[in-house]
Amino acid sequence: MVILFVHNYYQREGGEDAGVRQERDLLAAAGHRIVEYSRCSGEIALNGISSRIKLGAGALWSSRTHSELRSLIAKERPEVAYIHNTIPLISPSAYFACAEAGVPVIQTLHNYRFLCPASTFLRRGQICEECVTSTLFRSVWHGCYRDSASARPRPASGQTGALHQGYSVGRPWSLYRARVVLQVASPPSDDDGRSRRASTSRHRRRSRWHERHYALPRRREH
DSSP states (O other): OEEEEEEEEOSSOOHHHHHHHHHHHHHHHTTOEEEEEEEEGGGOOOOSHHHHHHHHHHHHOOHHHHHHHHHHHHHHOOSEEEEOOOTTTTOTHHHHHHHHTTOOEEEOOSSSTTTOTTSSSEETTEEOOHHHHTOTTHHHHHTOGGGOGGGTTOGGGGHHHHHHTTOOOSSOHHHHOOOOOOOOOOOOSSTTOHHHHHHHHHHHHHHHHHHHHOOOOOOOOO
């Protein structure tokens, strides 16, 4: 099988990067042909507000990623895409490149960043789910990214969640008709399970809202 690996490596390698490399090597050792598309956050050079704006815009939609992935897919013809981290250089444009080429996607979630820019569902040491129950931009108000209010103008950290929740980023959703249904299972906070039932009901309502408003791109028949 030809497998397309997509990952945005971090500036400082950690467990996620190591895990991606190990999975890639294990699949290759099992006889699969691995095609890798990767970027590294070490490429980022911030020199003033203009570079930050450019980084944020590119995190929402990377024309480079979209173009390069379409070319790579046309050349290598992968049977499946295995996507890990897309923040901030690859961007969600990777999903659209795969969908437009009819390549199914497997997404590994290494943390909660799709729904929480801080990636932990914690704020000041307490559990916080406001970005799920309300809007992702609650994280902007609280300055959650890297636990710093100075990071509020930087949208790159939460770009995937914001895009998947359907906020306009300059490319009409009707053009792509994309849907991502996200569900979060919360453990009960009391013995009778009332908190879990309420949380499950809330997330089901939110998932149904996504299902009504967005439609997954259909896989192209060959």
